[in-house]
Amino acid sequence: MYLNVLIQLRQDGPSTASSATVGQLTEINPAQVRRDLTHFGSFGRRGIGYDVTTLIDKIQQILGSDHTHRLVLVGAGHLGTAIASYDGLRRHGFIVSAIFDADRRKVGKRIGDVIVQSIDELDRTLKDQAIRIGIIAVPPDAAQEVADELAAGGVRVMLNYTPQVVNVPEGVQLHNTDPVRELLHTLYYLSRLEGVARV
Amino acid sequence: MYLNVLIQLRQDGPSTASSATVGQLTEINPAQVRRDLTHFGSFGRRGIGYDVTTLIDKIQQILGSDHTHRLVLVGAGHLGTAIASYDGLRRHGFIVSAIFDADRRKVGKRIGDVIVQSIDELDRTLKDQAIRIGIIAVPPDAAQEVADELAAGGVRVMLNYTPQVVNVPEGVQLHNTDPVRELLHTLYYLSRLEGVARV
């Protein structure tokens, strides 16, 4: 969130930002902003605030997005295509190294600079290249199988874009991003809004 | 999360689940599971556990996904197409009522049961139909403009799929789901993992 806001500020704002400014844009308490940042170091100047560019650099260092990271994408459907062609990935140093799909008709298709490969080649690719990040954008049924193959191939961090509950071995980080979960969350707020309106 | 896990349990598990079972699958402390549920009512039976089907019903009532909800989708690119054709939406009672895009070439295209309309018709559509949920899947530059139009048209809950920081009027719920944010989050864990490995 901070990175997003700061990149925005760099474009059109002054070169310096206070915790109050950042707090307003992120809807986070200014004291919280300062505390979050000081957890990693002392980046501001008393009486002045934070230099936007410097702070962006620092946060990128902390996150590790100051250098590039290759990843594999499994699933070349609509979602996979959206992820692969998403410009923001490259802007933050992510390189889609290879794309795999089980569907023969999708193999050979070009997405951005990458040609979709058969899922059968996933194993070998992971052995040849040391890739640590994998994105799962396959039908829910196949999610666990893909996760197993990725883990076996040395992938340490997975982003699961299916609603399927996936089990991974210890030492592997799994992050779930289910679009429906987000919508259901949304819906809960909507119910409450309308509930309030009805009363 | 609970809903996901319970739907999974309904498929292949026994008809009853304890807070320990749910806790294991969600990696949430059993006491937390019980506390979360009792916040909305008393759904379990001492000595027995929770009836899976009943609990699913209750959670769907709480979330509001026990009846259908129409939504509009703005943006018919890869991401929009992925969202619109995602089966899970319908399964949870979401109906993609209309899809809009600014790109003339996409207007008239069919995604699922819906024909993509020109963004110029968004205003009228929102006036004609009382739609409360909007999904923003457009290029970042256009996000704010779309949000403004949605808000003006009576949309109360928005899901923003762009990395753009979007401002909405009071009373409108905005949820951000930036895929890059998720990846950067992931990256932080990866840096830490590798940092530990290096030491």
Next chain:
DNA sequence: TAGATTGTTAATCGATTAACAATC
């Protein structure tokens, strides 16, 4: 009756925030 498991209390733990000295 014995074992299992909930709902809930009480204790713990951690996160948030107000406040302020330090300092630009």
Next chain:
DNA sequence: TAGATTGTTAATCGATTAACAATC
């Protein structure tokens, strides 16, 4: 010097969890 704003302490607040009586 006066105003602004950080970094950090101390106080507050809320979330998590252990423990257990209630009860199936």
